[in-house]
Amino acid sequence: MFGAVIHAPGDVRYEERDDPTILEPTDAIVRTVAACVCGSDLWRYRGLQPIPQPTPIGHEYCGIVETVGDAVTAVKPGDFVVGGFLHSDNTCPTCRKGAHANCEHGGGYKGCQAEKIRVPNADGTLIATPGVPDDDLIPSILALSDVMCTGWHAAVSAGVGPGSSVVVVGDGAVGLSGVLAAAQLGASTVIAMSRHADRQEVAKAFGATHIVTERGEEGIARVKELTEGIGADCVLECVGTDDARVQAVGCVRAGGNIGLVGLPHGDLPVNDLFWRNVGIKGGPAHVRAYLPHLLDLVLSRTINPGLVFDLELPLSQVAEAYAAMDERRAIKSLLRP
Ligand SMILES: [Zn+2]
Ligand SMILES: [Zn+2]
Numbered sequence: 234m235f236g237a238v239i240h241a242p243g244d245v246r247y248e249e250r251d252d253p254t255i256l257e258p259t260d261a262i263v264r265t266v267a268a269c270v271c272g273s274d275l276w277r278y279r280g281l282q283p284i285p286q287p288t289p290i291g292h293e294y295c296g297i298v299e300t301v302g303d304a305v306t307a308v309k310p311g312d313f314v315v316g317g318f319l320h321s322d323n324t325c326p327t328c329r330k331g332a333h334a335n336c337e338h339g340g341g342y343k344g345c346q347a348e349k350i351r352v353p354n355a356d357g358t359l360i361a362t363p364g365v366p367d368d369d370l371i372p373s374i375l376a377l378s379d380v381m382c383t384g385w386h387a388a389v390s391a392g393v394g395p396g397s398s399v400v401v402v403g404d405g406a407v408g409l410s411g412v413l414a415a416a417q418l419g420a421s422t423v424i425a426m427s428r429h430a431d432r433q434e435v436a437k438a439f440g441a442t443h444i445v446t447e448r449g450e451e452g453i454a455r456v457k458e459l460t461e462g463i464g465a466d467c468v469l470e471c472v473g474t475d476d477a478r479v480q481a482v483g484c485v486r487a488g489g490n491i492g493l494v495g496l497p498h499g500d501l502p503v504n505d506l507f508w509r510n511v512g513i514k515g516g517p518a519h520v521r522a523y524l525p526h527l528l529d530l531v532l533s534r535t536i537n538p539g540l541v542f543d544l545e546l547p548l549s550q551v552a553e554a555y556a557a558m559d560e561r562r563a564i565k566s567l568l569r570p
Contacts (some may be wrong), residue, residue: 235570236347237340239290242280245555247548248468250289253343253351255487258304261355263314265296267375268346269542270554273496274407278555285350289344292318293378295371296350298359312361317520318379323357333357333521348570356481362523362532372539372567376410377524380426380565381538383494384471385527386412386494386518388418391467391492395419398460400484401441404432404472405566406541407494409439411469413538416440417530420467424453424459426480431485432564435540437513448476453483465489470515475499485511494518523565542567 236250268291276282277290280407295315308314315569321336323330328336336357344351352358366374373381385408393399399415401408404427415423416439422441425436433444446457457464464486470477473495473553474565482502491506495514506513530536544563547570554566 234348235549236344236434237290237548238287238344239277239284240280240287241284244554245278245290247366247551250344251345253349255300255302256351258302259354260302261308261352261359262299262304263296263350263352263359264299264344265348265350265570266313267371268294268348268548268568269475270374270551270558270568271282271379272407274555275559276496278559283288287299287398289346289347291346292342293375294345294350294521295375298531299349301355307356308359308361309395313365314359314361315377315524316360317382317518319517319519319520320352320354321360321415322354323521328357328521331522332517333519339459345546346568348548358521360528361412362528366532369537370531373541374528375419375521375567376541377527377531379518379520380406380541381410381413381527382411382520382523383407383470383518385414385523387411387469387471387492387494387515388414388467389492390494390514391490392512393418393420393467393471396421397467398422398424398465398468399469400424400426400456400465401469401471402426402477402480402484403495404429406469408469408471409435409492409541409564410538411471412436412441413439415467415469415535417536422459424456424465430545435455435564438540448480450483452480452534460486463487467492469494471495473498482506482511487511489538490514541565
């Protein structure tokens with residue numbers, strides 16, 4: 234089979250790799266129907282994280298189960314399935330609290346931008362759809378593998394509820410998904426911070442009530458104008474850089490909450506936040522906890538998170554999928570084997 238392998242910054246190749254096989258009785262082998270490139274994959278592509286040796290890459294997928302190990306009971310060959318960017322057993326004490334990203338027996342995959350993948354902990358990771366979904370639903374189902382659940386996690390972590398005022402920092406696929414999550418959770422004011430017209434359009438389609446194009450102090454001032462002069466109840470920080478974190482801290486009101494899902498590349502002024510009674514929560518999304526509800530919303534066509542994909546390519550053109558996202562010609566690239 235073929236799949237993507239990252240050799241060095243800027244060098245992702247479509248290569249022949251060994252077919253994955255069942256190694257544990259709890260494994261499934263899934264033939265991918267769609268995979269995609271993540272903003273977090275770009276950290277290595279841009280040389281910001283080391284690549285000690287050529288490494289299969291990718292962690293978002295949906296597909297058809299091909300084979301299962303002897304202990305797998307929840308899915309069977311032929312099922313259309315989606316799973317999160319981390320696998321989980323869904324049975325350990327931590328999973329039973331809903332903190333699946335921190336499963337005691339969980340972990341990642343060996344490169345999901347591939348024709349076939351091995352999914353450990355299949356019963357606790359994969360969810361099967363009733364029948365094979367319509368083709369136009371595939372992008373939205375694939376979005377549940379990471380970005381939509383990550384945006385949802387930001388909103389849940391920030392305590393978004395009916396009537397909340399929300400600021401979303403970051404207009405990448407996760408930030409846009411955070412806008413959709415905030416609107417779904419009942420926020421009455423959803424402010425998307427974005428300077429790109431195409432991303433602003435997606436944000437509005439997802440339920441943004443206001444767009445703020447300014448950044449820094451000007452951006453904070455605009456947010457305060459929209460929130461009775463005090464800042465937002467909830468801020469979703471979906472980037473992780475120093476600038477984004479400063480923006481988030483400036484936009485939250487006293488007593489509000491910040492939901493963090495951007496991979497952390499900066500510090501937070503914890504002491505300042507203490508005096509302002511600001512809550513901080515976040516981390517990698519508990520995909521398996523959110524997946525059943527969000528899959529229902531997708532299958533009933535209540536939400537359409539697949540709008541974040543604005544480029545679709547054959548898996549064999551994975552190198553171009555990376556280049557387009559790196560050069561910001563695409564928000565997010567979908568790949569079909
Ligand atoms: Zn991802
Ligand atoms: Zn677990």
